[in-house]
Amino acid sequence: MDLLNQIIRHPVDPDYVLATARGDEPAKRRWTLGVLAMIIGALFAVAALQTTRSAPVLQSERTELINRVQTAEREQDQLQGRVTSLSGEIATLRAAALGDDDAAHVLEMRIDALDPVVGNVAVSGPGVLIVVDDSPSAAADARDRVLDIDLQVLANGLWQGGAEAISINGHRLSNLTAIRSAGDAITVDYRSLTRPYRVEAIGDPRTLQARFVESSAGAWWNDLAQNRRMRYEISDVKQLDLAADPGMVLRHAGRATS
Amino acid sequence: MIPLLGLLAGIVLGIVLEPSIPQVLQPYLPIAIVAAMDALFGAFRAYLEGTFTDRVFVVSFISNVLIAAAIVYVGDQIGVGAQLATAVVVVLGIRIFTNAAAIRRALFHA
Numbered sequence: 001m002d003l004l005n006q007i008i009r010h011p012v013d014p015d016y017v018l019a020t021a022r023g024d025e026p027a028k029r030r031w032t033l034g035v036l037a038m039i040i041g042a043l044f045a046v047a048a049l050q051t052t053r054s055a056p057v058l059q060s061e062r063t064e065l066i067n068r069v070q071t072a073e074r075e076q077d078q079l080q081g082r083v084t085s086l087s088g089e090i091a092t093l094r095a096a097a098l099g100d101d102d103a104a105h106v107l108e109m110r111i112d113a114l115d116p117v118v119g120n121v122a123v124s125g126p127g128v129l130i131v132v133d134d135s136p137s138a139a140a141d142a143r144d145r146v147l148d149i150d151l152q153v154l155a156n157g158l159w160q161g162g163a164e165a166i167s168i169n170g171h172r173l174s175n176l177t178a179i180r181s182a183g184d185a186i187t188v189d190y191r192s193l194t195r196p197y198r199v200e201a202i203g204d205p206r207t208l209q210a211r212f213v214e215s216s217a218g219a220w221w222n223d224l225a226q227n228r229r230m231r232y233e234i235s236d237v238k239q240l241d242l243a244a245d246p247g248m249v250l251r252h253a254g255r256a257t258s
Numbered sequence: 259m260i261p262l263l264g265l266l267a268g269i270v271l272g273i274v275l276e277p278s279i280p281q282v283l284q285p286y287l288p289i290a291i292v293a294a295m296d297a298l299f300g301a302f303r304a305y306l307e308g309t310f311t312d313r314v315f316v317v318s319f320i321s322n323v324l325i326a327a328a329i330v331y332v333g334d335q336i337g338v339g340a341q342l343a344t345a346v347v348v349v350l351g352i353r354i355f356t357n358a359a360a361i362r363r364a365l366f367h368a
Contacts, residue, residue: 007349011356013318016304019311033312034264036319040294041268046279047287049272 083246116165119174119245123165126205127240133196133231144228148181154199157217161208163201165242169193172245189247200240209236286327289346293326296350299357306364
């Protein structure tokens with residue numbers, strides 16, 4: 001407080017009073033004052049000019065960044081489309097290579113049964129939608145946030161409850177998908193999620209929700225919802241559409257031995 | 259009168275000539291301007307109180323600007339540049355307001 005008092009009480013340089021008391025002759029060299037005033041004026045003008053000048057530059061940089069992001073997103077969409085068409089091509093070639101005998105039909109049936117389970121193809125059907133989110137007090141207490149382990153438990157509980165396909169915020173889970181924390185965000189397939197977390201699971205509409213709620217995962221999330229006041233909403237949905245996991249690639253192929 | 263004319267001439271010169279400030283000095287320009295404003299207001303108040311001496315003004319202006327810039331420069335080197343800039347602006351801002359109030363009292367008796 002003393003500092004502030006001093007600033008307020010002596011706002012003028014004390015030298016003015018001292019110089020007057022010493023009896024310095026008042027102002028002959030008026031031109032120094034004029035020059036100094038000119039410098040100050042120029043300072044104002046230059047600073048104002050620079051600030052107004054840099055505003056459009058910042059704006060254009062921002063627009064350019066946005067453009068680049070959008071271009072990258074379009075490129076990603078194109079590549080995604082290419083992945084889908086190539087997978088279709090693989091399926092056709094596979095069917096052609098298998099031929100048309102009984103063994104081939106058995107193999108085709110196995111492939112058709114396994115594809116949706118491993119997340120290789122897009123699937124749709126009835127299921128449940130679970131929306132979870134941090135509790136409102138998450139900013140104050142880190143324990144009130146949804147962690148990667150909470151989502152792992154949730155996904156495992158759904159598998160246990162008989163889910164045939166699961167996706168989190170549109171990322172399809174396969175048995176190679178990692179649900180991990182990276183910094184402040186939870187990542188699925190190494191892509192970060194934004195809250196709230198929407199977990200969609202396709203399964204038997206009569207039993208999936210009940211079996212999930214009765215499992216240990218259901219108990220885990222009941223506890224989080226009641227004690228940590230996290231958002232936890234579970235609802236039946238008639239029609240869910242889950243995309244294929246783009247991370248699925250053909251890792252092993254061999255010539256049929258028959 | 260001469261200082262006012264000089265100020266106007268400086269503004270016009272600055273706009274017309276558009277001198278480019280070196281990139282290194284650019285962060286210190288706003289701080290220098292706040293220090294200059296403080297020196298201006300202090301000088302005007304001293305003028306109204308009849309104690310104005312242009313030698314003191316010149317010296318106080320130059321030292322104010324240099325010290326303010328130096329404080330911010332040192333702050334930048336040790337990683338608290340933004341905070342020290344805030345400190346300079348707060349202290350000089352208080353002085354400007356106090357001086358402006360005194361000038362208002364002296365000019366308008368209010």
